Amino acid sequence: MARLSAAELRERLRNDLPAALVEPAPLNLKAAPAHGAQAAGFITTDAVVAPERLVAAALYLRDTLGYAYLSDIAVVDYLADGLFELGYRFYHVEGGPSLVIKTRVPRETPEVPSLTPVWPGANFHEREAFDLYGIIFTGHPFLRRIYLWDEFEGFPMRKDFPKQGDKYIGADE
Amino acid sequence: MPDEQEIQLDLERQGIFLSTLNRLYNWGRRSSIWPMSFGLACCAIEMMAFGLSRYDVSRFGAELFRASPRQADLMIVAGTVTKKMAPQVVRLYNQMAEPRYVVSMGACATSGGPFRDGYNVLRGIDLLLPVDVYVPGCPPRPEALLHALMALQDQIDHQKLGRLRWYGSGNKPQTSDFPVPTFGAKGLEVDGRLIDPVGGLPLLSPYNAPEFGETKTGSLEHPEIVRHFPIMDPTVELEDAFKAQGVSPEIAANDLKRDEVGDGKA
Numbered sequence: 001m002a003r004l005s006a007a008e009l010r011e012r013l014r015n016d017l018p019a020a021l022v023e024p025a026p027l028n029l030k031a032a033p034a035h036g037a038q039a040a041g042f043i044t045t046d047a048v049v050a051p052e053r054l055v056a057a058a059l060y061l062r063d064t065l066g067y068a069y070l071s072d073i074a075v076v077d078y079l080a081d082g083l084f085e086l087g088y089r090f091y092h093v094e095g096g097p098s099l100v101i102k103t104r105v106p107r108e109t110p111e112v113p114s115l116t117p118v119w120p121g122a123n124f125h126e127r128e129a130f131d132l133y134g135i136i137f138t139g140h141p142f143l144r145r146i147y148l149w150d151e152f153e154g155f156p157m158r159k160d161f162p163k164q165g166d167k168y169i170g171a172d173e
Numbered sequence: 174m175p176d177e178q179e180i181q182l183d184l185e186r187q188g189i190f191l192s193t194l195n196r197l198y199n200w201g202r203r204s205s206i207w208p209m210s211f212g213l214a215c216c217a218i219e220m221m222a223f224g225l226s227r228y229d230v231s232r233f234g235a236e237l238f239r240a241s242p243r244q245a246d247l248m249i250v251a252g253t254v255t256k257k258m259a260p261q262v263v264r265l266y267n268q269m270a271e272p273r274y275v276v277s278m279g280a281c282a283t284s285g286g287p288f289r290d291g292y293n294v295l296r297g298i299d300l301l302l303p304v305d306v307y308v309p310g311c312p313p314r315p316e317a318l319l320h321a322l323m324a325l326q327d328q329i330d331h332q333k334l335g336r337l338r339w340y341g342s343g344n345k346p347q348t349s350d351f352p353v354p355t356f357g358a359k360g361l362e363v364d365g366r367l368i369d370p371v372g373g374l375p376l377l378s379p380y381n382a383p384e385f386g387e388t389k390t391g392s393l394e395h396p397e398i399v400r401h402f403p404i405m406d407p408t409v410e411l412e413d414a415f416k417a418q419g420v421s422p423e424i425a426a427n428d429l430k431r432d433e434v435g436d437g438k439a
Contacts, residue, residue, distance in 0.1 A: 148293065149257055149356035156292045 002066060002092035009065075009099055010047045017060055020053035024104070028080040046087070046100045051112050054103050058088060058115055067092050067099050070115070073125040075133045079159040082107050084135060088115075105135070114140035132157035195334050202246075202272065203234075203326040209245035210238035211265065214252025216279040216312040223315040233322055242268040247325070249318070250302075253281035253288060254295040256361050256369065260353050263301050267350040271339040274329075276321050277304045280311045287311075295361070296369055302351060 004012075013021050026041025049057045061067040067090035074087040087102045105112055114137035115122035126137045127146040134155035137143055145152065154161055181196070212220055224230050224238055239245040242265045254262055266273065277298050280286035288294035298304065305328060306321045313321075354361035360369045 147257070151356045151358055153358040161292070 001094055002096040004065065004096075004099055006046050006100065009101075012065070013047055013049070013057060013060070016064070017053065017056060020049045020057050022048050022050050022104075024048040024102075025081075027078055044102060046102050048102045048104060051103045051105055054088075054101075055113050055115060055118065057101055058090075059118060061090050061099060061101065062119070065092075065099075066094070069093055070119055070121050070125070071098060073122065073129055075129050075135060075157070077107070077133065077157070077159045079107075084110050084133060086112060086129070086135065110134060111136045111138055113138055114143075116140050131155075134158065195332075198334055199330050199332055202332075203329040205237075206233075206235040206247045206274070206322065206325065206329075207237045207239050207245050208235060208247040208249050209242055209265070209269070210240050211248065212251045213254060213258060213262075214281065216251040216282070219312045219315055220249055220251045220278065220318065223318045228315040228319060230319065230322065233319070233326070235322055242266070243270060245269055246272065247274045247276065248302075249276045249278050250282040250298045250304075251278045252312075253286065254298050255293050256295055256356075257293070259295045259298075259301060259361060260355070262298065263351050263353045266302050267353070272337065274305045274325055275302050276306045276308060276318075276325065278308045278318060278321070279313055280309065283307050283309070300368065301354065 010021060024044050026043050029042045047057075058070075069091040071089040071091050074089070076085045076087070078085060083104050083106055085102055085104050087100050090099045090101075103112060110133070112135055114126055116126060116137070117139055123140075123142070124146060126135075126140055127143060129135045130137060130140075130143050131145045131147050132155060144150065148156070178196075208224075212218075222228055224236065230236055235247070242248075246269070248266055248269065250262065266275070275298070277283045281288060281294065282298050283304075285291075285294050285296040289296055295301070306324050308317050308321045310317050352363045354363050354368060356362070357367055360367055362368065
């Protein structure tokens with residue numbers, strides 16, 4: 001069973017894929033007061049790779065480490081930091097915990113190379129991320145909305161999507 | 174009508190069977206309400222339990238879930254109606270033969286439920302279809318759906334043949350197709366007009382539940398609804414999700430419209 005920790009993954013990526021890892025900048029998280037005092041800047045412990053080296057890193061996980069199953073792609077909108085963070089979660093087919101590689105793109109130009117040409121299972125995940133967050137996956141063969149209708153304007157899971165509902169009538173959008 | 178029924182029932186107990194065409198018609202109709210097998214979300218699971226042997230809707234003559242709208246009398250809108258699904262729901266309803274009934278099952282189908290303020294859920298199927306019975310709950314228990322069926326049967330019992338909304342005299346708006354909404358940039362549109370905007374109130378008045386199947390306008394109305402709930406006043410700003418900023422106007426005006434709770438001495 002494959003048991004690779006995030007720290008070990010970073011170590012291996014640092015050795016085998018030089019210049020793929022980037023040092024993650026601390027994030028401006030604003031935690032709920034009920035969650036108690038927290039450090040001001042949050043630094044992720046996962047491996048953060050540069051967007052242009054994402055495909056190489058994912059193929060390294062698949063072909064060298066054997067993490068062949070791409071479980072999901074998660075997007076987080078860090079509005080205060082002006083960036084989107086994408087987390088790709090991989091599983092080893094023999095079992096064991098998952099591995100995550102992350103990548104960060106600016107909110108103004110959210111372009112990430114697509115994994116679909118080498119990883120057909122990424123197709124729907126990337127279309128979902130495009131639908132709800134507007135991430136442009138360059139090289140994707142069929143980047144269209146998957147949940148919402150094609151005529152819909154805007155990306156509803158972004159933090160700056162206008163607030164909804166009866167409460168916000170008359171509020172500037 | 175109720176007196177008439179009392180007399181009839183009284184006579185039946187004594188072995189004398191009198192009836193009217195109305196009653197025979199309604200008896201036939203109420204005893205074979207065939208629902209359409211059509212589920213949208215988790216309420217459909219309860220609807221399956223309602224149809225199967227434990228709750229056993231066949232006791233009420235409604236056991237045949239038809240897979241085709243042409244053969245169904247009752248549409249149970251069981252679950253969240255997303256805006257993407259709403260045109261198909263209306264289209265299925267249009268394909269049903271009259272007389273046809275709609276049960277709005279659960280909070281989502283009735284009003285949008287917890288997703289009402291979201292961007293993708295229709296705020297109640299009654300914006301698009303005439304609903305006969307609403308079932309509250311999230312999801313409703315199968316017993317609640319059985320009760321809804323009994324309520325619908327009660328409504329059918331009181332139908333009058335000449336005044337039915339499908340084949341009575343006068344204009345019969347419900348025999349024509351209901352408008353199928355189309356997709357717009359901000360939400361669903363009917364005749365090019367936004368009916369359920371992404372931010373704001375729906376601009377369509379609900380089709381009220383017709384009482385005994387008679388009164389119904391059937392026309393689309395687009396009132397510019399002006400509602401004011403002080404607690405929803407936009408001047409009450411939420412700075413973030415955890416902290417409300419400012420004082421709501423009714424508290425500032427000391428206008429809570431109720432007496433303060435005394436300490437019991439006065």
